[in-house]
Amino acid sequence: MFIDHVHEMFNAAGVPDWVDWFGRPVATIFFFLSVEGFIHTHDQKRYLSRLLIGFWIMQIGNLVVQHFFSLGNFALINNIFGDLFIGVLTMYGIQTISQGRQKHQPSKIWGGIFLIILPLIFAGLMMTVLSANLGGTIWMKVVSLLPNPLLAENGFVLYLGPLLYLLRKNRNWQLLAIVAVALLTTGFNFSTMFTTNFQWLMFLAVIPIYFYNGKLGRSMKGFFYAFYPLHIWILYILASLMGIHY
Template identity: 55%
Template sequence: MNTHIETGKRGLTTFDLKVLGITFMFIDHIHEMFALMGAPSWLDWFGRPVATLFFFISVEGFTHTRNKERYLKQLWLGFIVMNIGNYLVQHFFSLGNMGLMNNIFTDLFIAVLSMYGIELIKNGHKEKAFGKIIQGILCIVLPLVMSALVFMLMTNGSTMTPALILGYLFPTTLLAENSIMIYLATVLYLLRNNRLLQCLAIAIVSALYAGLDIQGMFTTNIQWMMVFAIVPILLYNGQKGKGMKQFFYLFYPAHIWLLYIIASVIYNHLY
């Protein structure tokens, strides 16, 4: 039974979800960049639902886009640009021993690639096209295979450079910010016609995280707070809302680099 919430004027649009996501993400990254200077750890709480919220948005984006290949290409280009920018920013600025590893495009690319793979498998089965099924399987497993290859190369000093180049050119699951949790997006895609089941899946993953360290649920183990993404997801009305897609693509790297540079200047001046 389809329990997808009906579209209407009330509720949150995709645009609203994105604004909410980048707002919480910005607060979270203030803590990340200024933690060495005493930024309170509770600021990090705001960021825990963000990845889950963007996974949900990526499902909506992939489902409704007319050109799925272009969607993937844009995410891959974002991944490349972010890697280059991170390298350049760290070349000219430093923030203690903190490395600049942020790249949500890695997670989103792998998430959307898995959705694309599922669609290829489905279409291949329907059309009895074995080649499409193979392509679909490769789309799903390739980021995992590349992860294993990169880690294998990194264990040998003589192959460290090829490992880094490979990691900079192709998104790999185990080097992504959310690692295996990326595939929550795949689950949300499979459940895309049932909003309540999507929320249940999020709650289950959140409960699993909470169970890892119940005593540290507000200190060392806060990933369970991803469950709060359920609130805006339930309020989502299925409408796109305003555009400004390019703004969101630009905001992510711009705010990361700007916060890192500001924090670097302040930290190195004070310490």
């Protein structure tokens, strides 16, 4: 992850594109771990709220950093918390629908459906603001605090997380899903696989996931929640102080 962001911030300074290869599996591993976290957490709502707060903090932090520093036309959009929040919210919606069907409670089913489509509603609001040429207004800042796939660092690929949740009882199917999504990210344009589009290398995430034993390791939750935004902001500021522009 750190190597990937070094490439992102310093590519214009000569960091080669192949450095980006190392970071491609990271988001996929995060999505897989979000499934494990959602399944095993003692408080799913608290898990969701923690991801949402992380998203808000990083969105505001990104705006503050870019107010004082600049890399030219390079926009600081990194915020994996948004991807993870939408993914986990979708898992929560799927779980709610399942519970509603088991208990014959239509209200729960509709509630689960609403949770799943809520980020898409937020995306619609953002599109409305943009289509009204309000991109530089306070309205844009407000909708930027509503997590949606248009703001997501990985776009609609974030829904790989809920897909892995649906396949959680079969590790082999999870691995096949990752490979399939990796293939789809190429757009079947194989001529660009080693030139401009490296996202397909996300399939390498199947290696650590295959060997994952399902046991809880050492808890470093607080460290990673802090390290993720801080290292991105620091790298961006360093690149700006070095005069790097895109």
